[in-house]
Amino acid sequence: MKILLLGKNGQVGWELQRALAPLGELVALDRQGGQDLCGDLADIDALAATVRSLAPQVIVNAAAYTAVDKAESEPESALRINGEAPGVLAREAERLGAWLVHYSTDYVFDGSGEQPWREDAPTGPLSVYGRSKLAGERAIAASGAKALVLRTSWVYAARGGNFARTMLRLAGERDALRVIDDQVGAPTGAELIADVTAHLLRQVHTAADASTLAGVYHLTSAGETSWCDYARFVLQQAQARGVSLKAGPAQVEAIPTSAYPTPARRPLNSRLDTLKLRETFGLHLPHWQTGVARMLSEILD
Ligand SMILES: NC(=O)C1=CN([C@@H]2O[C@H](COP(=O)(O)OP(=O)(O)OC[C@H]3O[C@@H](n4cnc5c(N)ncnc54)[C@H](OP(=O)(O)O)[C@@H]3O)[C@@H](O)[C@H]2O)C=CC1
Numbered sequence: 001m002k003i004l005l006l007g008k009n010g011q012v013g014w015e016l017q018r019a020l021a022p023l024g025e026l027v028a029l030d031r032q033g034g035q036d037l038c039g040d041l042a043d044i045d046a047l048a049a050t051v052r053s054l055a056p057q058v059i060v061n062a063a064a065y066t067a068v069d070k071a072e073s074e075p076e077s078a079l080r081i082n083g084e085a086p087g088v089l090a091r092e093a094e095r096l097g098a099w100l101v102h103y104s105t106d107y108v109f110d111g112s113g114e115q116p117w118r119e120d121a122p123t124g125p126l127s128v129y130g131r132s133k134l135a136g137e138r139a140i141a142a143s144g145a146k147a148l149v150l151r152t153s154w155v156y157a158a159r160g161g162n163f164a165r166t167m168l169r170l171a172g173e174r175d176a177l178r179v180i181d182d183q184v185g186a187p188t189g190a191e192l193i194a195d196v197t198a199h200l201l202r203q204v205h206t207a208a209d210a211s212t213l214a215g216v217y218h219l220t221s222a223g224e225t226s227w228c229d230y231a232r233f234v235l236q237q238a239q240a241r242g243v244s245l246k247a248g249p250a251q252v253e254a255i256p257t258s259a260y261p262t263p264a265r266r267p268l269n270s271r272l273d274t275l276k277l278r279e280t281f282g283l284h285l286p287h288w289q290t291g292v293a294r295m296l297s298e299i300l301d
Pocket residue numbers: 007008009010011012013030031039040041042043061062063064065066081102103104105106133151152153154155156160161
């Protein structure tokens with residue numbers, strides 16, 4: 001099986017390089033591409049030509065415009081990379097009869113209520129990033145390609161930029177942190193996302209009628225937390241590993257969203273219901289604290 005991976009150096013892309021390697025011949029590209037291959041999602045024609053020339057059986061798209069606040073002032077760029085380019089990948093996949101795996105986000109929802117969102121719940125993005133990711137989902141659905149669209153949330157990894165690492169840095173610099181406690185979701189590790197992706201592709205590869213497996217799935221860790229309690233957990237774990245910090249968990253002040261103005265609005269309720277994924281593919285999803293503790297061991301021990 002030939003697999004084309006885009007966005008190979010992002011949090012998820014890096015872990016996918018590891019997890020997809022045993023499945024077949026892996027061609028992994030970053031934005032720069034190489035050897036007449038284009039991995040830049042903003043260069044739509046060259047991207048389509050690259051897919052045609054490689055003719056993979058599977059395309060995995062881990063590239064995205066993920067700077068949520070910056071997207072508010074760069075909507076065209078976000079929409080091209082997150083909205084248009086996935087549609088082009090899907091149309092090329094459809095022509096080739098290839099599968100597309102793509103990632104989306106909790107930010108496609110408006111964050112109302114307290115119930116975990118199911119896959120078929122109405123969307124209502126609050127930000128440019130959320131709208132651009134929803135546009136990508138819709139373009140994929142319209143293409144007719146066999147696709148797995150995995151909505152995840154609050155992604156962290158040992159390698160790359162994420163909230164946990166920001167909290168560690170700030171707690172080393174400041175006496176106190178102020179962190180939002182009324183946005184609730186599940187921190188999800190790039191390792192888990194990559195391993196589940198590989199598991200899904202194996203099942204799709206061996207299923208008698210694989211096309212029935214195509215669709216949108218929610219993929220997050222089990223459990224839920226707020227950004228504030230997540231920050232406290234990270235700092236408590238760091239201290240337990242002997243890291244000296246200016247601000248410990250007790251110096252993390254809980255604040256409402258209204259006290260932390262940002263260019264992009266974010267959902268209050270980011271809970272995603274993962275039942276469909278677990279039942280369809282026979283998966284167990286670990287609690288968020290397990291993966292975060294493991295990631296912290298990796299970077300701190
Ligand atoms: N991070 C999160 O909290 C969440 C992420 N997701 C989704 O999961 C997926 C993976 O995200 P994650 O790994 O965390 O994101 P990262 O920001 O870690 O990685 C994104 C990658 O995309 C690359 N990229 C950006 N623009 C382009 C472009 N024009 N052409 C090619 N590559 C580009 C970046 O490269 P460069 O470094 O050169 O910019 C980077 O390597 C995305 O679809 C994202 O929307 C969903 C929910 C939460």
